[in-house]
Amino acid sequence: MAVSNTMTAPAKPAASREEAASFLIKRHRFRAAEALPWLIAIAVYFIFPDRMTFGSQVLVMIMFALSLDLILGYAGIVTLGHAAFFGIGAYTVGLGAAKLGWTEPVSGLFAAAIVAGLVGFMTGWFLLRYRGLTLLMLTLATAIMLQEAGNLRSDLSGGYDGLPGLTFDPLFGKFDYDLYGHTYYIYALVALAVVFYVVRRIVYSPFGAALTGIRENVRRMHAIGSPVHGRLVMVYTIAAAIAGIAGALFTQTNAYVTLTVFDFDNSAKVMVMLILGGTGRLYGAFLGAAVYMILEDHLSKLSPTFWQFGIGLLLVLAVLFARRGLMGLIEDAAKFVAKRRQS
Amino acid sequence: MTAALQVESLNRNFGALHVTRDVNLTLERGARRALIGPNGAGKTTLINLITGVLSPSSGRVLLNGDDITATSQAFRARRGLARTFQINQLFRGLTVLENIVMTIGERDGENNNLWRPAGAKRSVIDEALDHLQSLRLVDDALRLVRELPYGRQRLVEIAIALAQKPRVLLLDEPAAGVPSSESHLILDVVAGLDPDIAVLIIEHDMDVVFRFAKEITVLVQGAVFTQGTPDEIMANAEVRAVYLGEDGHAAAQKAGQRGGQHG
Numbered sequence: 001m002a003v004s005n006t007m008t009a010p011a012k013p014a015a016s017r018e019e020a021a022s023f024l025i026k027r028h029r030f031r032a033a034e035a036l037p038w039l040i041a042i043a044v045y046f047i048f049p050d051r052m053t054f055g056s057q058v059l060v061m062i063m064f065a066l067s068l069d070l071i072l073g074y075a076g077i078v079t080l081g082h083a084a085f086f087g088i089g090a091y092t093v094g095l096g097a098a099k100l101g102w103t104e105p106v107s108g109l110f111a112a113a114i115v116a117g118l119v120g121f122m123t124g125w126f127l128l129r130y131r132g133l134t135l136l137m138l139t140l141a142t143a144i145m146l147q148e149a150g151n152l153r154s155d156l157s158g159g160y161d162g163l164p165g166l167t168f169d170p171l172f173g174k175f176d177y178d179l180y181g182h183t184y185y186i187y188a189l190v191a192l193a194v195v196f197y198v199v200r201r202i203v204y205s206p207f208g209a210a211l212t213g214i215r216e217n218v219r220r221m222h223a224i225g226s227p228v229h230g231r232l233v234m235v236y237t238i239a240a241a242i243a244g245i246a247g248a249l250f251t252q253t254n255a256y257v258t259l260t261v262f263d264f265d266n267s268a269k270v271m272v273m274l275i276l277g278g279t280g281r282l283y284g285a286f287l288g289a290a291v292y293m294i295l296e297d298h299l300s301k302l303s304p305t306f307w308q309f310g311i312g313l314l315l316v317l318a319v320l321f322a323r324r325g326l327m328g329l330i331e332d333a334a335k336f337v338a339k340r341r342q343s
Numbered sequence: 344m345t346a347a348l349q350v351e352s353l354n355r356n357f358g359a360l361h362v363t364r365d366v367n368l369t370l371e372r373g374a375r376r377a378l379i380g381p382n383g384a385g386k387t388t389l390i391n392l393i394t395g396v397l398s399p400s401s402g403r404v405l406l407n408g409d410d411i412t413a414t415s416q417a418f419r420a421r422r423g424l425a426r427t428f429q430i431n432q433l434f435r436g437l438t439v440l441e442n443i444v445m446t447i448g449e450r451d452g453e454n455n456n457l458w459r460p461a462g463a464k465r466s467v468i469d470e471a472l473d474h475l476q477s478l479r480l481v482d483d484a485l486r487l488v489r490e491l492p493y494g495r496q497r498l499v500e501i502a503i504a505l506a507q508k509p510r511v512l513l514l515d516e517p518a519a520g521v522p523s524s525e526s527h528l529i530l531d532v533v534a535g536l537d538p539d540i541a542v543l544i545i546e547h548d549m550d551v552v553f554r555f556a557k558e559i560t561v562l563v564q565g566a567v568f569t570q571g572t573p574d575e576i577m578a579n580a581e582v583r584a585v586y587l588g589e590d591g592h593a594a595a596q597k598a599g600q601r602g603g604q605h606g
Contacts, residue, residue, distance in 0.1 A: 017472050020440050020484035024462035206461045210454040213445050216434035223394065223432065224507055225420030226449045234457075 028204035037286045041189055045182075052181035056253040058293045059188040060246050063195055065274045065285035067242035070199060072271070073280030074208060075235050076215030077128070081139030083266035084123075084146050085116040085240040087259075089247030091150070091157065092116070094257035097166045099156070105168045105252050109191065112248035113241040120240020121233060128232040131218075140264065147262035162258025166251065184253045191249060195242055200282060202238065211235055212280075272311075276318050278325025287326045345408035347372045347541035348393070348424070348511045353402030355392055362388050363399070364566040370511060370541040377552040378545045380562035381585070386545045387429060389562065390513050394426050395419050406511065421450070425509030427500045429516045429545075435489040439480055439499055442488060443471035446506040474506045478532060494521045497529055512536070514544040518551070530555070553577070561585075 044055055064086055071077040089112035096102035096111060127138045150157035157163070170176040175183045202208050210231055213221050221228050251257040260266070269292075277288020295314065299307035322329045348370040355363035362385045370376055378386050391397040393404055395416035403412045411419050434442050447467050448454040462468065475481045478498045483491060488499055497517065504512055517533055518526035530551055536542060546552050552559065553573050560570040561582055569579060576582055 017476075017481055017484075020472060020481065021465070021468045023438075023485055024440065024444065024468055025465070027462055028460035201460075202457050204460050205457050206448045206454045206459070207457040209441065209445055209448065209461045212437065213434055216436050217432055219428075220432040220434065220503070221449075222396075222416045223420055223426060223428075224446045224449045224503065225417045226454065227417055231454075 034283075037283060038193070045185060045189075049182065052185040053253065054293075054297065056181055056185045056188045057250075058290055059185070059192050060250045060253065061270070061273065061289040061293055062286050063188075063192050063246040063249065064243055064270050065277070065289045066192075066196065066199055066282070067239045067246065068270050068274050069279060069282065069285050070202070070211075070239045070242070071235055072274060073284070074203060074215065075211040075232060077232065077236065078132070078136055079139040080136050080264070080267050080271070081141070081143035082239075082243055082270055083262055083264070084139075084143040085120055085243035086247035086250070086266060086270075087143070087146060087150075087262040088116045088119055088240075089113070089244030090251040090257045090261045091247075092244065093248040093251045094163045094166060095156065097168060098158075098163045103167060103169045105171055105187070108168070108252065109245050109248050112244040114244075116244020116247070117237050117241030121237040124233045124236035124240070128229060128236060140267070143262050143264065143267055147259055150259045150262065157259060160259050162256055162260075164256045166255045166257070168252055168255070181253065188249050188253060191245065195245060196282075199242070202235075203282060207231070207234075215280075272315060274325075276315065276325055278327030281325070281327040284325050284327040287330075291326065346370060346405070347374065347407060348543075349403075349405040349408075350389075350393060351403040351405070353389070353392055353404065354400045355388060355397060356400050362565050363392060364564070366402070366562075366565075366567055368543075368560060368567070370543055372510075372541055373538050374541040374543070374558065375556050376541075376543050376558045376560060377556035378543055378560050378562060379547075379549075379552060380568070384562040385565040386562055387515055388565075390426060390515055390543075390545065393513065394424060420507065423508070423510035424513075425504040425507040425511070426513040427504050427515055427517055429519055431493075431496050431500050433488045433496060433499055433503070436487060438485050438487055439475065439491070439502075440468075440471055440484040442499055443474055443502055443506045444468060446503045447471055450507055471506065474502050477505070478502050479528075494525045494529075497521055498532070501529065501532060509540060511541045512543070514542065514546075516545050516547065518546070518548065523548075 041059070045052070048055065064082075067085075068079075068082050071079065092112040092115045093108040096108060102108065102111070123142050127135060127142070130138060151159055171183060171187055175187075210221070210226060213226065214228055214231060218228060247261060250261070273288040273292045274285055275288070276292060277286065278284030292311070295311060296307065299310040318325065324331070346369045348368075350366055350368040353363055353366045354361070366389060368389075378389070380386055388397065392399050395411075395414065395418075399412065403410055405411065406419065406422055406424055409422075411422065434445065437445070444461070444467055445454070447470055448461075451467070453464065453467060472481060472484065475484055478501065480495070480498055480502060483495060488496060491499070497520070501514075501517060504514075514533065518529045521529060526548075533542075533544065534555060544552075544555060546555075556573060558570065559573055559576045561568040561576065563585055568585065569576070569582060571579070
């Protein structure tokens with residue numbers, strides 16, 4: 001680290017107290033640009049009415065990536081087992097419908113959130129004492145153990161054949177599932193909007209600030225009296241619950257679920273999406289999941305065998321040239337435009 | 344009156360290595376004590392034992408008379424024990440203001456709130472700005488810590504400790520890594536600390552030690568070699584032999600003369 005030769009203030013115009021305060025006071029306010037992803041999602045509904053099932057899947061993955069952003073992007077918890085909670089949510093709803101006749105969709109989401117959150121709390125309590133590689137392995141092992149448990153009880157879970165042909169009640173008793181998935185697109189979009197609002201509140205709260213503190217410097221957090229473990233367990237539980245909701249939506253929109261939801265692939269994919277979009281930026285989850293899914297869709301049609309090459313190439317490019325993900329590129333572009341306008 | 348901080352026959356081994364040996368140390372309220380000793384004497388280890396980064400092999404640590412030996416680092420911090428690090432430990436990717444607001448939030452329990460926007464409490468922001476103002480850091484409030492020159496980062500380190508409103512403050516070489524031509528700002532801040540706070544400072548610059556401290560503890564090979572007033576330490580031939588050397592002695596005499604002039 002370079003030792004400075006000067007203690008004098010920077011050449012940059014000095015920030016007054018008022019300026020400094022207003023930065024914090026205004027930071028959480030909604031900006032006009034934030035309406036953009038939602039407007040696009042609504043426009044998609046009208047422009048691609050025949051792609052609504054795919055659209056719902058994108059929304060589900062956005063929610064999944066958003067839950068990962070809370071723990072990875074904000075709290076700095078690196079996990080390779082986030083699919084565990086997605087899978088638990090997916091199976092809560094799947095088993096509920098197949099074995100218990102619990103086919104009401106909205107209450108299913110709540111049930112999934114509670115079950116996944118509980119498992120998140122219990123595993124988090126133990127695992128979050130560790131960091132780095134150890135944590136990576138332990139989270140990975142958790143997801144694999146759950147998958148194997150499902151495999152052992154294939155009489156319940158349906159094993160790798162899954163639970164096919166699930167049926168769910170019409171939403172609020174009124175809006176029935178249609179062949180093109182229009183209803184479920186709107187349903188998933190509303191669910192995502194609610195979850196997003198909650199996540200956004202958390203991120204801009206003092207608790208959210210403490211999470212970034214843990215990410216930035218955990219030693220300092222201990223030294224200023226932060227109950228680090230408690231905070232991590234809390235956010236891990238919340239993220240698990242949200243991943244559970246995403247999993248439940250996945251089961252409901254597809255009307256089936258198999259043990260592949262617990263796959264390492266699923267954990268890795270959501271992390272790739274988030275990193276591609278940009279971590280710790282909320283909208284990185286939107287951009288990353290959408291770009292990844294659309295690319296996967298096109299490339300797999302173009303070349304069913306080699307489509308992963310395209311995804312891999314994109315990732316290499318992102319790591320080389322867009323360290324902060326696609327959102328980072330957009331931020332840089334916005335800064336550049338703002339500078340141009342000033343001069 | 345109970346001492347602000349009391350360390351009773353504290354020991355710590357790393358395997359066969361005995362890094363802290365039977366250390367007894369008392370900080371009364373408002374104490375100004377310097378901890379000196381050659382490199383590797385175990386000064387930072389002692390701070391880590393007091394703050395709970397390390398747990399002792401035996402012995403007790405008391406804060407305002409309460410035994411805190413078995414408690415976590417965070418608990419001790421919330422009870423009014425603050426420290427600065429020898430090497431900056433800051434939230435480098437956040438603004439200076441956020442660093443302080445975060446600290447106040449942990450102190451007051453604000454950070455348990457998941458729903459209210461972080462900027463909604465004006466009183467917290469104002470207090471943070473007051474701390475920054477006292478260290479002349481307001482101009483840098485909105486800059487990221489990692490963009491600041493090292494000397495100013497050092498001030499943020501102290502600002503965080505002050506924002507904890509400590510009753511006991513442990514300063515681990517506050518001016519380390521800062522060119523001597525600039526360290527005066529940091530040392531002025533240290534000299535001007537609230538007289539109610541008990542302060543323990545680790546410092547190598549004897550000029551600073553003799554100017555600031557009312558009591559000095561000399562640590563050699565993990566054990567307390569001697570303690571006393573600056574005059575006693577200065578007069579102690581053994582201390583001069585193991586530690587002070589000729590330079591240190593000269594500085595001490597200089598400081599003593601200056602103290603005499605002012606006093």
